[in-house]
Amino acid sequence: MEIKVQVKGVDDLVRNLRDLGINRIPNYVARSLTLLAERVQDAMIGETKEHLTVRGTWLKKGARYGINRKAATKTDLTATVWTQAPWLIEQEEAKPKTPRSGVYLAIPLLAIRSGRTDPKKIPRRLSPSALRGKVVEITEKGQTILYEHGTKVSRHFLPLYLLKRSAPIPKRIHLLETADKTINAMYRGVMSEMIGRAIAEKG
Numbered sequence: 001m002e003i004k005v006q007v008k009g010v011d012d013l014v015r016n017l018r019d020l021g022i023n024r025i026p027n028y029v030a031r032s033l034t035l036l037a038e039r040v041q042d043a044m045i046g047e048t049k050e051h052l053t054v055r056g057t058w059l060k061k062g063a064r065y066g067i068n069r070k071a072a073t074k075t076d077l078t079a080t081v082w083t084q085a086p087w088l089i090e091q092e093e094a095k096p097k098t099p100r101s102g103v104y105l106a107i108p109l110l111a112i113r114s115g116r117t118d119p120k121k122i123p124r125r126l127s128p129s130a131l132r133g134k135v136v137e138i139t140e141k142g143q144t145i146l147y148e149h150g151t152k153v154s155r156h157f158l159p160l161y162l163l164k165r166s167a168p169i170p171k172r173i174h175l176l177e178t179a180d181k182t183i184n185a186m187y188r189g190v191m192s193e194m195i196g197r198a199i200a201e202k203g
Contacts, residue, residue, distance in 0.1 A: 002084040003092055005040060005179040007033050009077025010191070025198050026074035032194040033072040036186055037079035041069045043182040044081065044175045048088065051172045055121070058085070067175075081179065094171035104163040106145065112160045128161055 009029045044067045045059060058065045065085035072079040083089070090097060099105050106128035113122060124130060131145050146157040 002082050003089055003175055004080060004082040005044075005176065005183075007036050007040065007072075007079045007081075007183060009033055009072065011077070013191075013195075014077070024201060026077065028194040028198045029077050030072040030074050032190045033077060033079040034069075036183065036190050037069050037071070037081050039186055040081045040179045040182045041067055043178050044083075047173055047175060047178040052091065083175075088173065088175065090169055091171070091173045092175050094169050096166045097169050098166045104143070104165060105167055106161040107164060107167055109144075109159050109162060111147075111158050126160060131160065 009026075014025050014029055041061070045061075048054065048059060048067070057063060060066055062068065065083065065088075067081065067083045067088075070080040070082075097105060108122065112126060113120065126147065128145065131147065143163040144159045145161040145163065147160045148155060148157055
């Protein structure tokens with residue numbers, strides 16, 4: 001599954017301008033659509049960085065799970081922007097999250113992460129897998145993984161994760177909406193410039 005945005009050429013316009021003898025019009029349309037797709041790609045990357053914590057280089061253009069682009073050509077007047085990153089699709093669709101493996105999701109509590117955009121990386125020793133088998137407390141909200149610290153005389157149990165079979169995901173990013181706004185804002189200007197160049201070339 002993936003998120004995909006397609007920017008298509010204006011086929012009727014291309015045919016009409018070709019009828020006027022402007023034969024290179026498909027080249028100009030392809031360049032314009034590709035430029036528009038680049039702007040959409042940049043806007044979607046910006047939307048992701050603004051609302052999610054991005055670590056590593058996975059969002060880099062050309063990366064497997066990045067937000068990538070296919071250029072239009074004179075024979076295929078369609079430019080495409082897409083991502084196949086499962087976590088971005090989850091955030092965009094805002095469907096309830098379920099465990100990819102196992103029975104429970106381990107949801108970080110305030111003691112270990114203040115929120116989704118908290119840049120602090122959870123130490124490996126405090127990851128859910130590292131704490132497997134540790135003390136679990138049953139509360140009204142569900143099961144909680146407790147972290148034991150302190151001395152034998154003064155021990156404390158700090159709740160780190162809440163265990164749930166599924167959890168709602170609030171919609172934190174709006175990739176399709178961002179793409180739509182970018183296309184609407186730029187399409188007319190980009191196409192007008194393309195037509196102007198095509199006509200100037202003919203003259």
